[in-house]
Amino acid sequence: MRPDRGSEPQGITVLFDGYWWVDGPTANRTVQRDLITSWIAAHPEDDVVLAVRRGHDLSAAGALPENVRVVETRLWPHAISNALELPGLARKAGADVIVAHNFAPLAGRSLVFVHDLLFEDHPEWFSKAERLYFALMPLSLPFADVVVTSTQTEARRMERLHPALAPVRAVGLAVPQNLAQADSRRPQDDLQVGEFVLCVGRLNARKNLETVIRGVALAASVHAGSPLVVVGSAEHSGVGSDLSEEFTDLRDAGVVRFLGRVDDAGLRWLYENARVTVYLSRDEGFGLPPIEARTFGSPVIASDIPVLRETLGNGARFVNPRSASDLASALDDRVDSADMPGQGPDALGYSWPETVAKLRAALPWGRIRASRSSAEPRRVLYYRVHDQTYPRNRLVREHLEQRPVTVRVVEKSARSGKLHRMAHDLGRLFRHARGADIIVVAEMSLTHVPFAWLASRLVGARLVVDGFVGLYETAIGDWQLASTRSFRARRLALQDWLAIQAADVFLTDTRLRADLIRARKRSRGPVESLPVGAPSWARTVEVPRAMGPLRVLYYGNYIPLHGLDLVVDALVLACQERDMSVTFIGSGDLRADIERRVSEEGLAGRVLFADPVPEDELFSRISDHDVVLGIFGGSAKAQSVIANKVWQGLACERLVITQRSEALEELRGLTDGHLIETDPGSPRSLADALLDADPVSGDGETTARLAGYVEAEFDRVVDMVLEQDGVPRD
Structure with a gap:
């Protein structure tokens, strides 16, 4: 401090x-x-x-x-x-x-x-x-x-x-500038110059108005012809004053008059023309009214308390704030302003330029100078990464680390028990957020965005949310785990919306999805598209095409997003006219149903089912096939995403067949004939695409164009995030 x-x-x-x-x-x-x-x-x-x-x-x-x-x-x-x-x-x-x-x-x-x-x-x-x-x-x-x-x-x-x-x-205070610059104006016509006692302040217990009124009742010099005039209101005033019945009698007799709140012109006139200003506060932090009174020439009777001794010096008559008789004696003594030093503007040494000078001198100049001269890189906390090798967060981190930025990764907790994992995640979030300039919430962590928002606001960091996988679209749109009108659906939709609203920058995976979020969700900050892209292993390798059947590959989870029932329907049609072998790689709750359907449709000799393989093995599997299948689901999500396997298949320069969507617009000029689109919801269209598929050899150009596009998009978005945080690119 x-x-x-x-x-x-x-x-x-x-x-x-x-x-x-x-x-x-x-x-x-x-x-x-x-x-x-x-x-x-x-x-x-x-x-x-x-x-x-x-x-x-x-x-x-x-x-x-x-x-x-x-x-x-x-x-x-x-x-x-x-x-x-x-x-x-x-x-x-x-x-x-x-x-x-x-x-x-x-x-x-x-x-x-x-x-x-x-x-x-x-x-x-x-x-x-x-x-x-x-x-x-x-x-x-x-x-x-x-x-x-x-x-x-x-x-x-x-x-x-x-x-x-x-x-x-x-650092002091001073007379309000509006009051000092106001043109004096009598607030009530029947107030006589020099013939009233003034009391200014909020009407609360601290201002001690009850003692003032009791003192006035004892003072012979205060009467209807020379009343006590009270200025102030009870607004923002704390506990109110406990005024006795005696006050009502004095008010009815005209000995005490309440003006309520008056404007600056009226208050200045009152100070300039009061016989004396009484300020009997029990305690204060500063106490402006007696300073204002002395500035405009009014003599002052003030509480004998340390703070007013400090601010007024010898510029007041001090009395015991608990003694009505002391106040009455001071009032009857006819206190004269000429006997009090410190009259007139700034005479007591209080002015706004002086306050500003002291305030500015007290600033934490050491930290200000250090922040201006520091060459330290910005610090990014990448929160709740489920897998550091996952292409999306790995690419973001790589692009961040190409700038003057240090990245700390907090991986998703692997502890047993949901509550233990939550506590472990949040403990590390708030511990490592201190000192962070940017907090990035990794993909598949939208439920943690409110906590990350709180952490970002506590430390003054920008919050970037990767909304790659939405909660509602996955559980309700893809998996149909509950009715769209259910409480669960509403809760998930709310969590998605809160994540968008909390983010200073919200990231999604296609331009179409970014446009939809901007249009429907009314985001608070920018919404940007970061393409999924392909991992470094996805590259062109010339593999001589074997003679024989068309080799078709499906890989991924068995979830509704991929439209596997439609794929089976299409295979039934296509296999009647063309020899092909099909490999399904993956796992999931729907796998048993798909295996059963394949068997029932008589495709068992043409379709091979395999368990998931490590990522580094996917390249060889893709290279061994002519066609990679994309997604064919009927959900809104299926119409707005570009799947990982679409990017990977194209980067390996294999034919990729997937259903047509507006999301693919950003790829159409980059694929050089490797992308084939089918009509949504049509097994016949997919079957025709398989029948017409003519495997092509790759020359590396599609791979290079896709990589260049992804690189440019990541550069653009990362630069935007960092420049908003004041970090120029090297």
């Missing part, structure tokens, strides 16, 4: 917490606006980014300073937004540091201005809901590099309550 020392870089990018820029507690809103506008005026060389709440009308807060970039937050309340959103927004904006209010971001370089921790010393002044919410404040503050507050008194309180925060710096 100790601020860094050393020279300051010229011109930095600062992300300011503007959660209350448009609406919220007056003190929070005023401090945010005046601090930021004063910062811009004092340091025009800085690039200022303002994080405001989504949907707020910025014009309601007046004109934004020039050259301010605005970004939007979505989360509520303020504590959650600061903790989870500001780190990511800062990263996207290229911010050197975050300046936040009350609640710290959980990642990144940050300075947090805390108004006060009064709720911990005096919980009785706050509602239960307020105490529960404010309790998040000290829990978040250890994540900040620097914590500041407005006074030395409050800094000492914070260090006493939370020693780990030390040193807490005091």
Whole structure:
């Protein structure tokens, strides 16, 4: 928590917490606006980014300073937004540091201005809901590099309550600029100059209004002709004041008048023309009203408490805040402003330029300089990889590692028991996410995206989700494991949707699928297509064609996606007219049904069934055949994907027969006659394709074109992801 020392870089990018820029507690809103506008005026060389709440009308807060970039937050309340959103927004904006209010971001370089921790010393002044919410404040503050507050008194309180925060710096506050610049205007016509006592503040127990009213009742100098005028509201005020029946009598007699909230012009007139301003607060973090009163010439009677002794010095008459008689005596003594030093603008030493100077000096300059000079590569956490040799995640990692990037792989847990695996996966996710710039959720891990999203927001990392295999389309569309109207179907569809919404970048496997997601799911971030491509072993090798039957190969799982019943129907037709031998390689629940059908249709002598083979053996199997079969299922997924075996068969320059779909458009110009498409759902069309199949020799050109296309697409997408994170390509 100790601020860094050393020279300051010229011109930095600062992300300011503007959660209350448009609406919220007056003190929070005023401090945010005046601090930021004063910062811009004092340091025009800085690039200022303002994080405001989504949907707020910025014009309601007046004109934004020039050259301010605005970004939007979505989360509520303020504590959650600061903790989870500001780190990511800062990263996207290229911010050197975050300046936040009350609640710290959980990642990144940050300075947090805390108004006060009064709720911990005096919980009785706050509602239960307020105490529960404010309790998040000290829990978040250890994540900040620097914590500041407005006074030395409050800094000492914070260090006493939370020693780990030390040193807490005091940077001061100042009179709100709108108030200082307002044209004075009488708020009510019957108020007489110098003939009223003013009390300004929220109407809550801490402001001690009941003691003020009891003191007024005892003071001979306060009466209907020289009343007490109370300005303030109960909004955002905590536990209210316990006003007695005596107050009602005084109000009815005109001795106490409530004006409620008044505008800046009216408040300035009241300060300038009050006989005296009374501020009998029980405790404060700073306490602006007496500073405002002294600025505009009003004498002040204030509580004799440490914080007001610090801020007002000798510029007030101090009384015991628990004693109504002490207040009455001070009121009847006719306190004179001339007897109090510190009258007029800035006379007490508080100004926004001074506050900004102290605040900027307290920034974590060491970390800012280190981040600017660091040559360390970006760090990518590749989460829940089920198999590091699987072509898709291997290609992504290879392309990442060609850039100034280090990749840490967290493999899917192999522990026994679903809960044990989940706990093991999540433990490693949150442990290794710390320090990551990008978190990539590997294919087939969509159920873990919400946890990865949380981890990414906690550390300020970008979240990339590989949505290669959708949950709904597989379980409901392919396997038909439940009705489309069932709870399970709705849950899976929701999980798919949440994965898309959570991702800063969502990856799929074909251009068609990317277009469909953009159109239907309304993704929050970019949706990009990463083609499946072929592994390095899939290459052209000239194998002399043997004389004899057409050699046909099917490999893959026995699942509905592949449309194996249609394949058998087509083989029945084709084998009547052409001699062919067929090999089925794979496993799955439907294998027994397919074997039974093959036997019943009299194809047993032509079809060989084999168990799955290692990937390095697939090349020889493909090379030994003339035709590779693709997919022929009737689901929406079957119409939008390009299967692994289609890529692999084409890369080996074998004839590939698969059903026609829009997804194949991206391959049609690359295959040089090796791709044959059939009518969807038609065994006759597949049979005709097999009858017409004329095996061709490969020359390596199709293999090279496919590899070049995949390389270019991976380059494009990986570069896009990294450039958004500020990583240029070498």
